[in-house]
Amino acid sequence: MATGSEKPRQVAILVLEEDAENATAVRQLLDSEGWRVHIVTDTNLLLNELRNGEWALVVANVAVTGTDSAAFITLQELASVPAEEGGRIRVLYIVPEMADVKYVQLLEQARLPYVARPINFHDLIQRVSDLLFEVHAIAAPLRQVSREFGVVRKKKLEASRTNKSMFASRDSYSYSEEEVAEYERQEASLGKRHKPRTNLGDPNG
Numbered sequence: 791m792a793t794g795s796e797k798p799r800q801v802a803i804l805v806l807e808e809d810a811e812n813a814t815a816v817r818q819l820l821d822s823e824g825w826r827v828h829i830v831t832d833t834n835l836l837l838n839e840l841r842n843g844e845w846a847l848v849v850a851n852v853a854v855t856g857t858d859s860a861a862f863i864t865l866q867e868l869a870s871v872p873a874e875e876g877g878r879i880r881v882l883y884i885v886p887e888m889a890d891v892k893y894v895q896l897l898e899q900a901r902l903p904y905v906a907r908p909i910n911f912h913d914l915i916q917r918v919s920d921l922l923f924e925v926h927a928i929a930a931p932l933r934q935v936s937r938e939f940g941v942v943r944k945k946k947l948e949a950s951r952t953n954k955s956m957f958a959s960r961d962s963y964s965y966s967e968e969e970v971a972e973y974e975r976q977e978a979s980l981g982k983r984h985k986p987r988t989n990l991g992d993p994n995g
Contacts, residue, residue: 805820806832849882865881
């Protein structure tokens with residue numbers, strides 16, 4: 791169990807994704823928060839890591855696990871254990887764009903959290919941090935500690951500068967020039983009053 795003194799980079803996240811470009815995009819986004827990310831490309835490797843590693847979260851492409859495989863059942867069982875009863879792993883599924891609607895229906899029936907492509911970077915980071923907080927892997931969810939405008943947008947901007955085809959080689963997944971300019975204007979106006987991420991007492995945060 792994490793304590794308030796532990797740093798986010800001690801958190802280990804396992805990503806199941808067979809598409810190299812999508813896997814890299816997820817890694818870059820999660821790496822930007824200092825979390826340790828490991829990628830596996832098939833369910834056999836996933837199950838092996840679950841047996842041998844200490845993971846706080848699994849981010850899995852549901853098209854890779856399917857909904858009736860041993861991997862899906864194992865993840866569902868792990869994710870269903872409450873933290874107060876010793877649960878230590880949470881699962882977040884990614885539903886591919888244009889995927890069969892049955893995936894969403896089954897994930898909702900199983901009460902498993904998911905995000906659908908095209909992915910909103912900000913929403914993904916917040917969902918991940920909420921799940922990590924649920925199993926006490928981080929001291930507070932990012933929606934609480936990242937209040938100042940631009941904290942998550944800056945992460946996304948830096949990632950888009952190194953990989954402009956985040957998640958699916960489509961322009962809609964990266965920032966437009968207008969969005970970048972607006973971010974830089976806001977960042978400049980906030981620069982002198984930027985507070986540490988752990989400062990939760992600022993009423994203007």
